[in-house]
Amino acid sequence: MSARTSTRRFWVVGLLVALLVAGFGSYYASSHPDGLEYVAEQTGFLDSAEDSPTAGSPFADYSTEGVEDPRLGGGIAGVVGVLVTLALMGGLAMAVRRRGSPSRERVGADD
Amino acid sequence: MHVPDGFLDAPTSVATGVVAVGVVAVALRKARTELDDRTAPLVGLVAAFVFAAQMMNFPVGAGTSGHLLGGALAAVLVGPWTGALCVSVVLLVQALFMADGGITALGTNVVLMSVVGTFVGYGVFRAVRMVLPKRLSSVAPAAAVGALLSVPAAALTFTLLFAVGGQAPVSLGAVLTAMVGWHVVIGIGEAVVTGLVVGAVVASRPDLVHGAHDLVQQRRLEIRGTGVQA
Numbered sequence: 001m002s003a004r005t006s007t008r009r010f011w012v013v014g015l016l017v018a019l020l021v022a023g024f025g026s027y028y029a030s031s032h033p034d035g036l037e038y039v040a041e042q043t044g045f046l047d048s049a050e051d052s053p054t055a056g057s058p059f060a061d062y063s064t065e066g067v068e069d070p071r072l073g074g075g076i077a078g079v080v081g082v083l084v085t086l087a088l089m090g091g092l093a094m095a096v097r098r099r100g101s102p103s104r105e106r107v108g109a110d111d
Numbered sequence: 112m113h114v115p116d117g118f119l120d121a122p123t124s125v126a127t128g129v130v131a132v133g134v135v136a137v138a139l140r141k142a143r144t145e146l147d148d149r150t151a152p153l154v155g156l157v158a159a160f161v162f163a164a165q166m167m168n169f170p171v172g173a174g175t176s177g178h179l180l181g182g183a184l185a186a187v188l189v190g191p192w193t194g195a196l197c198v199s200v201v202l203l204v205q206a207l208f209m210a211d212g213g214i215t216a217l218g219t220n221v222v223l224m225s226v227v228g229t230f231v232g233y234g235v236f237r238a239v240r241m242v243l244p245k246r247l248s249s250v251a252p253a254a255a256v257g258a259l260l261s262v263p264a265a266a267l268t269f270t271l272l273f274a275v276g277g278q279a280p281v282s283l284g285a286v287l288t289a290m291v292g293w294h295v296v297i298g299i300g301e302a303v304v305t306g307l308v309v310g311a312v313v314a315s316r317p318d319l320v321h322g323a324h325d326l327v328q329q330r331r332l333e334i335r336g337t338g339v340q341a
Contacts, residue, residue, distance in 0.1 A: 018156070026166035035175060
């Protein structure tokens with residue numbers, strides 16, 4: 001088997017990809033309504049939608065309050081979202097995991 | 112597919128909220144069986160990636176777009192219970208901070224994307240794995256098929272909920288046809304992204320892929336059998 005990617009390297013590359021997609025790539029995403037919104041409009045129930053109670057949040061609609069430039073504002077919101085999600089789910093996973101399992105010895109010097 | 116507040120009435124939203132809380136509670140216990148010191152550190156990364164990918168709407172024609180739901184992807188990478196938690200956390204962050212998906216609709220969105228998306232995707236993945244050859248190259252295609260079907264399954268579930276608790280008097284047949292039709296197309300995008308990402312992870316670290324667990328074990332035995340030191 002060829003030399004495999006270390007866990008640390010895998011993790012760093014994965015996070016960079018997520019940050020790039022959310023912080024930079026998302027500006028180029030399609031701005032058309034998504035499938036549900038489009039169907040709601042076509043079939044006539046879009047008007048039953050209400051504004052979210054969090055519509056006034058600083059990052060509402062993937063923009064950043066006080067940042068005029070949509071590319072920058074959207075990028076900041078994306079990066080914040082990625083990091084908050086990473087912290088919440090990462091913390092949760094570390095909290096519920098089984099500790100000291102036998103499989104650990106297989107990772108060797110990954111850390 | 113983020114449902115805003117108002118599409119579904121209060122009783123339906125409460126019911127989906129109860130189901131969502133119940134499934135998340137079970138998932139918190141079951142995730143423990145999927146996570147150890149080796150796999151747990153990657154789970155946050157999977158959730159972060161799903162959050163990022165959900166921002167990348169791709170056009171699907173006629174002024175419509177779709178984005179990855181990520182349930183099938185997360186389930187194949189980290190296990191279905193942990194995967195359901197990943198998508199739930201993404202939906203929570205989106206609802207609280209980005210106003211994407213309603214607050215009273217959060218339970219509905221968890222049911223559609225975390226529960227139906229993840230478990231239909233994973234169930235189809237396991238079924239396809241059973242008919243494909245037992246090797247690592249089967250994992251990504253099986254994940255792609257699971258992803259493909261998970262999206263119309265979630266769309267169908269929304270339509271059922273809308274039939275029960277929809278707040279606007281519109282033709283259910285039209286909603287059903289349009290929801291499932293468009294989400295089959297969006298499912299193709301889901302399949303492509305899921306297949307590529309799972310393929311890339313299998314190529315670099317197959318030992319970290321929950322859905323390839325049995326294949327990696329088998330390979331270790333083969334390596335030992337030939338006397339080669341791994």
